Structure formats: C-alpha cells, structure tokens
Amino acid sequence: MRSPEPPIPSPAEALLHCQFGGWATGSSCNNSCPNSPGGPGGLSSPSPSPSPSAASSYALTLTPSHIHVQRLAPRTGKEARLILPLSELAGCSCPRAPAPPLLVLYWYPPGRRRKGVSRRRQVRVYLAEARVEAERWSTAIQCLLRGVAITADTEIVKRLLPRPRRLLLLVNPFSGRGQAMQWCQTHILPMIREANISYNLIQTERQNHARELIKEISLPQWDGIIIVSGDGLLHEVINGLMERPDWELAIKTPVGILPCGSGNALAGSINHHAGYDMCLREPLLLNCCFQLCRGGVKPMDLVSVTTSPAPSQNGRPGLPRRMFSFLSVAWGFVSDVDIESERYRGLGSARFTLGTLVRLASLRSYKGRLSYLPPSIVATSPDAIPPPLRRPLSRSITEGLEGFCHTPIQRTSSDMGLSEQRSLRKVDTEREREREMERQRERERRRERARGGGTGVVRASSLAEDREREMEGEAGRSGTSSERSGTSSESNEREDYRMGREDGMTRNMEETPDEEREDGTMEQDSGVIEDIEERVRNGEGSSGSMDGVMEAKEVGEEYGGDMGREPNEDPEGCYSYPDNLQQTRLALRKNSAPSSQIANAFFSQPLSQEADPMSGASYRAEEMDLNETYFQKEAYPLDIARERALTISSPFRHSPFSFKPKSLDQNASRPRPLSLLHHPHSNSLPPKLPSLSLSLSPTPPSSPSCASPHSSSYLVPRPNTPNSTSPSPSLQSPSFTFDIAEPAGPLKNRPPVSLPFNPPRDDLLPPLDQALPTRDWVTIEGDFVLVLAIYQSHLGADLHAAPQARFDDGLIHLTFVRAGISRATLLRLFLAMERGAHLSLSSPYVSHVPARAFRLQPLSPRGTLTVDGELVPYGPLQAQIHPSMSRLIVGDSGVKITRF
Numbered sequence: 001m002r003s004p005e006p007p008i009p010s011p012a013e014a015l016l017h018c019q020f021g022g023w024a025t026g027s028s029c030n031n032s033c034p035n036s037p038g039g040p041g042g043l044s045s046p047s048p049s050p051s052p053s054a055a056s057s058y059a060l061t062l063t064p065s066h067i068h069v070q071r072l073a074p075r076t077g078k079e080a081r082l083i084l085p086l087s088e089l090a091g092c093s094c095p096r097a098p099a100p101p102l103l104v105l106y107w108y109p110p111g112r113r114r115k116g117v118s119r120r121r122q123v124r125v126y127l128a129e130a131r132v133e134a135e136r137w138s139t140a141i142q143c144l145l146r147g148v149a150i151t152a153d154t155e156i157v158k159r160l161l162p163r164p165r166r167l168l169l170l171v172n173p174f175s176g177r178g179q180a181m182q183w184c185q186t187h188i189l190p191m192i193r194e195a196n197i198s199y200n201l202i203q204t205e206r207q208n209h210a211r212e213l214i215k216e217i218s219l220p221q222w223d224g225i226i227i228v229s230g231d232g233l234l235h236e237v238i239n240g241l242m243e244r245p246d247w248e249l250a251i252k253t254p255v256g257i258l259p260c261g262s263g264n265a266l267a268g269s270i271n272h273h274a275g276y277d278m279c280l281r282e283p284l285l286l287n288c289c290f291q292l293c294r295g296g297v298k299p300m301d302l303v304s305v306t307t308s309p310a311p312s313q314n315g316r317p318g319l320p321r322r323m324f325s326f327l328s329v330a331w332g333f334v335s336d337v338d339i340e341s342e343r344y345r346g347l348g349s350a351r352f353t354l355g356t357l358v359r360l361a362s363l364r365s366y367k368g369r370l371s372y373l374p375p376s377i378v379a380t381s382p383d384a385i386p387p388p389l390r391r392p393l394s395r396s397i398t399e400g401l402e403g404f405c406h407t408p409i410q411r412t413s414s415d416m417g418l419s420e421q422r423s424l425r426k427v428d429t430e431r432e433r434e435r436e437m438e439r440q441r442e443r444e445r446r447r448e449r450a451r452g453g454g455t456g457v458v459r460a461s462s463l464a465e466d467r468e469r470e471m472e473g474e475a476g477r478s479g480t481s482s483e484r485s486g487t488s489s490e491s492n493e494r495e496d497y498r499m500g501r502e503d504g505m506t507r508n509m510e511e512t513p514d515e516e517r518e519d520g521t522m523e524q525d526s527g528v529i530e531d532i533e534e535r536v537r538n539g540e541g542s543s544g545s546m547d548g549v550m551e552a553k554e555v556g557e558e559y560g561g562d563m564g565r566e567p568n569e570d571p572e573g574c575y576s577y578p579d580n581l582q583q584t585r586l587a588l589r590k591n592s593a594p595s596s597q598i599a600n601a602f603f604s605q606p607l608s609q610e611a612d613p614m615s616g617a618s619y620r621a622e623e624m625d626l627n628e629t630y631f632q633k634e635a636y637p638l639d640i641a642r643e644r645a646l647t648i649s650s651p652f653r654h655s656p657f658s659f660k661p662k663s664l665d666q667n668a669s670r671p672r673p674l675s676l677l678h679h680p681h682s683n684s685l686p687p688k689l690p691s692l693s694l695s696l697s698p699t700p701p702s703s704p705s706c707a708s709p710h711s712s713s714y715l716v717p718r719p720n721t722p723n724s725t726s727p728s729p730s731l732q733s734p735s736f737t738f739d740i741a742e743p744a745g746p747l748k749n750r751p752p753v754s755l756p757f758n759p760p761r762d763d764l765l766p767p768l769d770q771a772l773p774t775r776d777w778v779t780i781e782g783d784f785v786l787v788l789a790i791y792q793s794h795l796g797a798d799l800h801a802a803p804q805a806r807f808d809d810g811l812i813h814l815t816f817v818r819a820g821i822s823r824a825t826l827l828r829l830f831l832a833m834e835r836g837a838h839l840s841l842s843s844p845y846v847s848h849v850p851a852r853a854f855r856l857q858p859l860s861p862r863g864t865l866t867v868d869g870e871l872v873p874y875g876p877l878q879a880q881i882h883p884s885m886s887r888l889i890v891g892d893s894g895v896k897i898t899r900f
C-alpha cells in the first residue's frame with residue numbers, strides 16, 4: 001500500500017527546510033501536545049506535561065509529497081531518518097500562544113492489524129525556534145494537503161489557505177450497536193478537528209428525521225453531508241436531496257459515510273477502493289474517517305427504483321413509489337436475512353451471520369420473474385423509434401439460455417466479450433459447424449415441444465430434463481471435448497465434473513442431481529456451520545456480518561481446507577478435505593448437539609419445491625402475530641396457467657397492482673433500533689411450489705444460430721412503441737401471448753412517480769404497469785432463492801458481493817440464485833463472497849449478470865423486498881441506473897478525484 005521510500009530530497013525539490021527541536025511528552029509515544037485539535041492528550045489519555053526533548057534535534061525538509069525528518073544526533077537503536085508521506089497526514093497545526101511554537105503533525109500510517117490493514121494515529125511534535133516558523137510550516141503543509149500549489153518561491157502566508165471545510169454530520173445514535181455517539185467522541189471528532197474541518201453535528205431523533213432535515217436546509221454552506229451511521233441513514237439523505245426543488249444541484253453535494261451501522265456496505269466499498277484490506281468496526285471507521293479528511297470526491301451512480309404502491313389507508317390504490325438508491329435491491333434470501341436479523345441487532349454485524357444460519361435452516365424459494373436490460377445494448381427509450389436492426393451484442397446470452405439456462409448465463413456474465421468472440425470464432429472449423437448443427441437440432445426439438453404446449457414459451461421443463469439433455473449432448477461430444485476451449489466456466493464446470501468422476505469421489509456428477517451430489521459433502525459443511533455457530537455463541541462472531549463464517553473459514557484454512565470450495569474441487573477441479581479436518585469436525589459435531597441439529601436441518605434436505613415444514617409453521621404463526629403487517633395473507637390473483645404462458649415478451653400479464661393492498665406500510669412496521677425485541681416474523685412460502693419453469697426473452701435473432709420460431713416477431717417494432725405501425729406479435733402469431741392491454745382502470749396513464757419535483761426520467765423503462773420492450777430485454781421466470789441487484793462492490797463491510805463494481809461504472813450487478821441450490825452450496829457462495837471469490841464458484845443455480853435496468857415481479861404472494869436494506873412494499877419493482885448522479889467522498893486514493 002505504501003509507495004517505496006523516496007530518496008533524500010534534492011535542494012531543488014525542497015519547499016521548506018528548517019531545524020527543529022524534539023518535543024517529548026514524557027511517554028514513549030510522541031502523541032500528545034497542548035492545544036492539539038484532538039484535545040489535550042490526544043485521543044485517549046490525559047497528557048503528561050510535555051517538555052522539549054533535551055538531546056534531540058531534527059532537520060525537516062518539506063517537498064510537495066513528503067516531509068523528510070533527519071535526526072541530527074543519531075542515537076543507537078533509533079532510526080536516523082523518518083519519511084512522512086503527506087498522503088498519510090490527516091492534518092497539522094500550530095497551537096496558539098501561550099503554547100510553545102510547535103509544529104504538530106497528525107500522522108495515520110497504515111499498518112497491518114489482526115484483520116487487515118488499517119490506519120493508526122501517531123502524533124509527531126517538533127519545536128520551532130520561533131512561532132512564525134512553526135506557522136509557516138503549518139500553513140505550507142495545509143496548502144499541500146488542500147491541493148494549493150506552492151513552490152519554494154511562494155510566500156507562505158495564511159491567506160493562501162482556502163477556508164476550512166464545513167461538514168454537516170448526521171448521527172444516528174441507535175445505528176449498529178448504538179456506539180455512534182461514543183465513536184464520535186473518541187475517533188471521529190478528534191480526527192476531523194485535526195484536519196481543520198468545521199462541523200455541525202446533529203443527532204437524528206427518529207426515522208426520516210434526516211430526510212426532512214435535508215429537504216429544508218440551505219445546502220451551499222456545507223461542503224459535505226456526512227452520515228455517521230449505517231447505510232439506512234444515507235438512503236434517507238439521498239432521497240431527501242432528491243425531493244428538493246433544487247434536486248439537480250442538491251444531489252451534487254458531496255456525501256460521505258462514517259460507518260457505525262451493522263452492515264456498512266458503502267463504507268466497505270470505500271475502504272476497498274481506497275486499497276485497504278477488509279476490516280470492521282473501529283479500523284474501518286478510522287480508515288473511512290481518514291479518507292474523509294483527505295477530501296477526495298468521486299461521482300457515484302444512483303439507481304432510481306420504482307416500487308409498488310404502499311397500501312393506502314383509505315382503500316384507494318396508491319401511487320407507485322419512486323426512490324433513489326445507492327446500494328442494492330434485494331429479494332429473497334438476502335432481504336430476509338437483513339430484515340429478520342433486526343432482532344439480533346445487539347450482536348452488531350454478527351447479526352447477519354446468525355440471520356444467515358437461521359435462514360439457511362429454513363431455506364425458501366420464491367416464484368417470480370426477473371427481466372433485465374444487459375449493458376451491451378445501446379440505450380433505447382421505450383418511447384423511441386427502434387434503432388435499425390443489428391446483430392445483438394447479447395446474442396451469446398440468448399443463445400446460451402436457449403440451450404440450457406444455467407451455465408451460459410454464468411459464462412456470459414463472467415466473460416461476455418470472450419464468449420461473444422468465441423461464438424464468432426467457432427464457426428470456422430468443420431467440427432464446430434457440426435456441433436453448431438447439433439445444437440440447432442436440439443433447439444428445434446425444444447421449440448417443437450414448446451409449440452406443442454401451445455404457450456409460445458421457451459422454457460426448461462425441468463432441471464432434471466435439462467441435465468439429461470446436457471448429458472446426452474456431452475456424451476456425444478466427449479470425443480472432442482478435450483479440444484474445447486478451457487476458458488469458459490461451462491467447460492471448466494464439466495472439466496470439474498469429469499475430474500470428480502475420475503477421482504472416484506462421487507458418482508457420475510452429470511448424472512447425479514445436484515442435491516444428491518451435495519449430500520455427499522454434507523458432513524464437512526455441517527462442520528462449517530457448527531464452527532460458525534459455536535463462534536457466534538461465544539461472541540467471537542460479533543466481529544462481522546459473516547464474521548463467524550470468516551473465522552470458521554480461517555479454521556478451515558488452518559486445517560488446510562478451503563471451505564469456500566466444493567470438497568471435490570480445487571482450482572483445477574479436484575480437491576479433497578484432509579482427514580484431520582474431517583476428524584476435527586466430527587469431534588466438534590459430537591460436542592455440539594444444537595449445532596448438529598441445525599446442520600442436519602441444513603443438509604438433510606435439499607431446497608426443493610416441497611414445503612418447508614418449519615417455515616410453514618412459522619409463517620402461520622407470524623400471520624397472526626403481525627396481523628398483515630409485513631405480508632399479505634392472500635396472494636394477489638395468480639393464475640398459474642396464465643403465468644406459465646408468460647412469454648418471451650412482457651413480464652406483466654396483468655396489472656402488477658392487482659394484488660390486495662396491505663393494511664400498513666411495511667416500512668412503518670420495520671423494527672427500529674429502539675424496539676428490537678419483538679418481531680418473530682418470517683415470510684415462508686406456502687407449500688408445494690410448482691416446479692421450476694423458465695421463460696426467456698431473447699434478443700432479436702439476426703443470426704441463424706439464434707433463430708427462433710418467433711423470429712419474425714422480433715422484426716416489428718415493440719408493441720409499446722408509439723411509432724409502431726406493424727401489428728404486435730400477439731396479433732401476428734396466436735402462439736404469442738403479448739399483453740398489450742391497458743393497465744387496470746385507475747392506474748391508467750398515472751405517472752409512476754411520487755417525487756414532487758420531476759426528477760430524472762427513467763428513459764430505459766416504461767411505467768411499472770406497462771409491458772417492457774421486447775427488444776434487448778432478457779426475462780427469466782422461475783423459482784428464485786434470491787435476487788440481488790447491487791451497484792457497490794460490497795453488500796456489507798465484509799461481503800465483497802460485486803468485486804467488479806465501481807462507484808461510477810454505470811452498471812447494476814445482478815446476482816440471482818435459482819431454486820434447487822443446496823444449503824451447502826449457498827453457504828459456500830456466501831463464504832466465497834467474503835473474499836469476492838464467489839464469481840468463480842461453479843454452480844448451475846447461480847448467475848451473475850450486469851444490467852442497466854431491471855424489473856422484478858414477485859409471483860409468490862409473500863416475501864420481503866429491500867432497497868438499500870430498507871423494507872419497501874412487496875410487489876413488482878423496477879429500477880434503472882443513473883450514472884454519476886451523485887458525489888461521494890472517498891478520499892484521494894482514486895485516480896480521478898476532485899476535492900470538496
């Protein structure tokens with residue numbers, strides 16, 4: 001992280017050069033001084049009376065990037081030379097008289113801690129001969145820290161300095177474990193004072209207090225709004241800014257976050273992009289606070305999210321709600337854990353570990369439809385004239401999906417460009433052509449079947465069938481398989497399977513249903529759970545949202561195993577746990593009856609479409625407890641036959657708002673930090689879900705390889721394109737069941753925006769109650785365990801959910817996990833996510849795709865949806881990225897930054 005030491009500065013480089021005396025504080029650590037901005041005695045201890053250090057004197061040289069400190073009378077055992085990079089200084093000061101003329105430097109060098117690299121405070125104090133000299137140095141250093149250019153010839157005077165920055169600090173005293181105010185006193189305010197930043201601190205008194213405040217205040221007087229809390233308070237602030245009449249200007253106010261919550265996802269992203277290792281709690285806070293003091297600002301994407309209307313009190317249907325999100329939209333497992341773990345808030349971030357285990361024990365799946373617009377598609381407004389037909393860039397997605405839904409999505413997401421090139425290259429050889437024909441035949445067969453069903457739906461009838469087909473194809477191709485490219489995850493996956501077979505560890509993997517295969521690894525995995533559980537119980541897990549998990553993983557690593565992997569795979573494909581690990585786990589399991597029970601619950605039954613007795617029971621109980629607070633008791637009308645006929649086109653077959661409104665706003669019922677001890681809710685599905693079905697909305701088939709029986713339908717403008725003169729596909733082909741019906745009565749033509757001041761339009765999305773464009777969108781229907789849309793790299797400070805994400809990459813990173821995944825694999829996914837290694841985890845049920853917009857239509861009647869971790873009304877939801885809309889204070893480690 002630190003750059004190599006610079007050589008001794010040449011005279012030409014030196015801006016200032018002077019001799020100083022040492023200043024000892026009487027303690028071994030030179031870290032306190034009178035009148036220091038951090039207060040007497042620095043952060044923690046009362047100051048012993050400081051005095052000039054008798055023996056030492058130093059030559060200090062200031063260059064544009066460093067302060068070189070040369071001890072003039074070297075003592076044995078002491079470093080003669082110290083180099084302080086300016087990039088590691090939070091600030092400096094020259095205390096006022098009657099204090100001696102001191103130059104005080106607040107230095108935060110990065111150091112390796114128990115968990116990663118983070119900053120630690122050191123104060124260096126030097127005694128100048130005269131006050132004017134100390135002030136000159138202090139001014140010069142502050143100029144450099146604030147980006148004011150000075151040279152050796154510049155007359156260093158105070159008026160060179162820009163005015164001190166002014167920050168509005170909003171503190172949620174109840175965030176996380178309720179330590180925000182304490183950390184303000186001990187960590188935040190001292191460092192902010194050292195950086196010569198003025199501030200106003202306001203404690204929030206209730207939910208939405210910050211939002212209301214931000215709507216009212218005069219913004220120009222603030223250089224930044226800093227949230228001292230978790231991500232939820234920043235969500236309020238961003239929406240407060242967007243609800244102002246001057247939102248266009250207001251949203252450009254730099255915002256920053258000092259992590260005192262339990263998830264701290266944005267802080268985790270800032271920490272990561274600043275080059276630090278993953279860390280939590282105070283180290284994370286110190287890193288982020290230091291970055292804040294450095295003052296670099298970067299653009300940050302926002303995502304406009306339109307949710308279903310909140311249930312209204314007067315019985316009239318409400319308006320769809322629009323909000324702006326900076327972090328994530330989650331449905332299923334992730335949002336369940338987030339919301340349900342509120343009751344463990346006292347554990348801090350370990351609440352997510354526990355929540356994950358609990359939710360794993362009663363894993364649910366949710367029926368729904370996810371549509372997304374891949375980023376390679378040129379922006380097409382739903383109202384715009386369709387662009388001339390071209391070869392779709394996302395062809396490889398469609399092509400893959402037609403064949404078999406799982407693997408190609410995964411492959412395409414990880415190396416879209418590569419797979420595209422590969423698909424172009426492969427027609428060159430004779431063999432490839434044969435394979436292509438074979439695939440074509442297979443596609444034809446499938447279409448035949450689909451036509452036979454009379455629905456026009458291209459869908460996988462069942463995973464088992466798909467797997468069989470895949471296997472047949474594989475067997476047929478086995479003669480040539482070794483010649484295939486080894487770069488795709490598809491081929492890797494098959495390679496893995498093959499190696500597993502050779503190893504004799506399992507049965508033929510391709511013949512074995514996933515669950516059965518994973519059953520074979522049950523014992524090891526339950527060991528993982530037990531380790532985690534044990535640590536959570538001991539309070540060790542309180543160090544992170546997956547902290548217990550992390551530590552369990554470390555235990556695994558000590559034993560020589562990597563829990564994040566399938567036991568039968570290594571990077572090359574084959575892996576087995578060392579015996580001693582298995583023995584240790586068995587021993588652990590013996591001594592831990594409750595854990596064993598949980599582990600058995602996890603692994604004895606794969607997640608299937610069968611009802612989960614546990615969840616079913618809890619659901620009924622909670623219905624009574626919550627009195628419809630969180631979930632509707634009755635499903636909104638769900639015509640299964642009709643839903644299955646849902647096509648390639650519109651994800652909405654009927655008005656998405658036809659469900660029964662809930663009696664209360666879900667948000668209003670979210671337990672707030674003050675009321676943590678209630679809320680035994682859950683959101684299990686009713687028993688017996690229909691088996692997985694998948695319908696896809698392919699891109700226009702402009703090449704034979706992705707021709708579809710309905711190809712002609714793609715050649716006409718979309719049904720909701722105003723300039724369309726051609727009849728809609730549904731009129732052309734009876735098998736096409738496009739729904740271009742008008743939305744239900746009172747919703748017709750209603751603006752889907754509840755924000756008062758006409759904020760930016762979602763040009764990629766039609767209103768929520770209208771059909772999506774057919775072009776370019778991909779739709780997946782089926783049973784999901786989770787859908788996560790994230791636009792920051794981290795989902796929690798220790799969950800590196802989207803390693804490829806940047807603050808301003810203009811992308812929504814979608815991860816979805818389909819039903820059928822086993823608990824063990826899901827756990828492995830989250831374990832791997834801590835290191836950001838989950839993208840390479842090979843599971844046919846897990847997909848990662850980038851998008852610029854998406855629409856999610858839950859078809860299960862119950863569930864939780866969160867936006868930035870906050871509960872929103874359950875129902876259809878859509879979102880679109882607005883690149884670089886806001887500004888985030890990230891420090892100056894990035895390349896392109898401006899200072900606030």
Ligand SMILES: Nc1ncnc2c1ncn2[C@@H]1O[C@H](COP(=O)(O)OP(=O)(O)OP(=O)(O)O)[C@@H](O)[C@H]1O
Nearest residue numbers: 175176204205206229230231232233261262263264
């Ligand atoms: N004084 C307050 N009393 C109760 N709730 C508050 C108060 N101030 C803010 N809130 C609300 O508390 C919720 C949770 O706050 P926040 O997200 O900041 O903390 P957290 O949930 O601990 O952290 P994270 O979101 O990172 O897990 C937010 O929705 C916010 O609106």
